[in-house]
Amino acid sequence: xxxxxxHCAGRHxxxxxxxxxxxxxVSLAIEAGEQVAVIGPSGAGKTTLLHVLACALKPQAGTxxxxxxxxxxxxxxxxxxxxxxLFLAPQVPPLPPRQRVVxxxxxxxxxxxxxxxxxxxxxxxxxxxxxxxxxxxxxxAEKLFDRVDRLSGGERQRVGLARGLVSGASLLLVDExxxxxxxVRAEQAMQTLTGFAQQSQATLVCxxxxxxxxxxxxxxxxxxxxxxxxxxxxxxxxxxxVLTDLYAQHLDELTGPxxxxxxxxxxxxxxxxxxx
Numbered sequence: 001x002x003x004x005x006x007h008c009a010g011r012h013x014x015x016x017x018x019x020x021x022x023x024x025x026v027s028l029a030i031e032a033g034e035q036v037a038v039i040g041p042s043g044a045g046k047t048t049l050l051h052v053l054a055c056a057l058k059p060q061a062g063t064x065x066x067x068x069x070x071x072x073x074x075x076x077x078x079x080x081x082x083x084x085x086l087f088l089a090p091q092v093p094p095l096p097p098r099q100r101v102v103x104x105x106x107x108x109x110x111x112x113x114x115x116x117x118x119x120x121x122x123x124x125x126x127x128x129x130x131x132x133x134x135x136x137x138x139x140x141a142e143k144l145f146d147r148v149d150r151l152s153g154g155e156r157q158r159v160g161l162a163r164g165l166v167s168g169a170s171l172l173l174v175d176e177x178x179x180x181x182x183x184v185r186a187e188q189a190m191q192t193l194t195g196f197a198q199q200s201q202a203t204l205v206c207x208x209x210x211x212x213x214x215x216x217x218x219x220x221x222x223x224x225x226x227x228x229x230x231x232x233x234x235x236x237x238x239x240x241x242v243l244t245d246l247y248a249q250h251l252d253e254l255t256g257p258x259x260x261x262x263x264x265x266x267x268x269x270x271x272x273x274x275x276x
Contacts, residue, residue, distance in 0.1 A: 001085060001170040001203050003030040003053060007062035009227075013051045021060060022048040024227035032067075032170075035194055035204040037214035037235075040224035041250035046207040047091070049224065050173045053205060054088040055079065066171065087169035091176040093160025097149035101140070101159055104148055105131040108163030134162040137192045138185075153180040161189060165196055172197055174206040178213065186210065190217045211243060211254060 051057035138158040197204035
């Protein structure tokens with residue numbers, strides 16, 4: 001699915017109507033099947049950008065087109081069909097604690113189901129093999145029938161990502177998928193997500209705190225700061241100087257691709273232990 005944003009402005013999904021805009025005049029075009037990483041300091045507008053693309057947040061200004069359609073100018077039935085072709089993985093997956101992992105993964109297919117089928121799947125998962133295959137991509141196949149509240153934070157994060165593999169979406173929107181993962185699991189998750197998107201010809205837009213992972217796994221990198229687009233470049237063109245300019249007064253948040261990118265007196269930022 002191709003994406004076109006023109007001069008989009010919007011507030012963070014959790015912000016009040018009086019809050020400042022988190023996204024200010026951003027224009028962006030992404031071709032179908034392209035893979036794009038979005039980086040920038042805290043408060044840059046990364047999460048808001050994903051919510052606008054997911055049709056979860058109507059822009060305060062500007063327009064967005066998904067697959068040639070403006071989601072806010074089509075009939076409700078058409079908007080529903082458009083949302084069925086999207087998958088948004090928030091930083092903290094909405095996984096009910098008493099739910100079984102198999103059900104949590106197959107919830108990624110709910111938008112494709114009818115009401116009765118989706119309700120039935122909550123109690124009688126109809127395709128456990130599909131869920132197990134998705135989990136195996138993240139080394140979690142043995143957790144298929146475990147309860148969510150018995151998983152670690154990193155395991156929950158990977159369950160949330162496994163949902164995307166079963167969703168059938170043509171646009172995958174993933175928000176900070178590595179925040180609870182160790183380096184080995186993070187590398188595995190990135191290889192799985194980008195490999196799956198390429199195989200399924202899905203468009204992938206992923207926000208990342210780990211700059212080194214963005215440069216390693218994505219051919220195109222977008223930099224946001226204070227709600228504005230700072231750069232849109234091939235990964236090879238994102239130099240240490242470009243990164244230093246992007247993070248400016250937030251160099252303590254600049255992780256990777258090498259320590260020299262951080263000012264000598266800057267302290268490394270703590271790694272958050274929550275997900276999605």
